[in-house]
């Protein structure tokens with residue numbers, strides 16, 4: 001790899017105070033996409049012996065403090081099963097990620113299709129789509145190399161999700177909430193794992209670093225788009241966004257952070273182990289925290305009202321603005 005991905009390097013952080021600064025953000029993001037981007041088959045040396053994927057490699061074993069990793073059931077499994085479960089989870093996250101990004105790309109193209117000549121968003125959306133194409137290829141290549149029967153989203157959900165690319169035809173603002181609903185939780189989990197030093201395999205590390213670096217731009221664009229557009233919505237449009245946002249986010253965060261059904265069946269993981277690992281206060285806190293940034297943004301833009309706040313609560317994704325739920329692992333570390 002010739003270009004080293006840097007932490008948050010491309011994120012443009014300033015506020016969108018007026019149209020001029022919004023346009024400035026887009027042109028900086030355009031430039032960043034030209035200056036620094038990665039191609040799945042040019043920048044990852046897939047055939048490097050160091051990067052080979054072996055499902056029984058102990059580097060895939062879940063860390064001690066992982067909720068599934070810390071169950072007695074997991075600890076009592078033979079080493080190769082522990083490795084395979086760890087790898088299965090990594091690969092499932094990539095498969096769901098690439099399916100989500102497939103919907104996202106189709107939505108971006110639907111959005112761009114209708115843009116009039118001269119609109120600055122057109123070029124950026126094409127940069128983003130190009131980058132997502134490379135993410136899809138790198139995620140799928142990784143999944144293929146695991147040689148495990150990885151499936152992505154559950155079938156019913158996958159069916160419902162086919163509506164997503166059409167959201168821009170109804171509301172472009174809601175579409176970018178959907179974008180953040182997928183990108184924010186993935187980014188949250190990837191940054192946390194990388195920061196915590198949980199990534200042991202160099203191929204996974206390389207893929208994750210590339211992804212974090214490019215997603216910072218996509219997230220930045222979506223956030224600035226919303227900051228630029230939402231204040232100009234009329235009351236009824238804002239009300240619709242207020243109701244739809246927590247529903248979209250509640251569903252998305254759960255998909256990203258829930259146990260893969262095929263993995264549970266393949267390894268015969270007992271239901272009480274699944275409950276212990278995935279339905280506990282820490283898992284609920286993770287789901288809520290993973291949408292923390294977009295929740296704060298929605299609040300800042302006046303989209304959250306006392307009435308629709310109930311929906312956030314019903315989906316288990318409400319916390320007061322600016323706050324995150326502490327996890328028991330954080331408390332132990334403190």
Ligand SMILES: [Fe+2]
Nearest residue numbers: 101132135215
């Ligand atoms: Fe991506």
Ligand SMILES: [Fe+2]
Nearest residue numbers: 132183215218
């Ligand atoms: Fe993205």
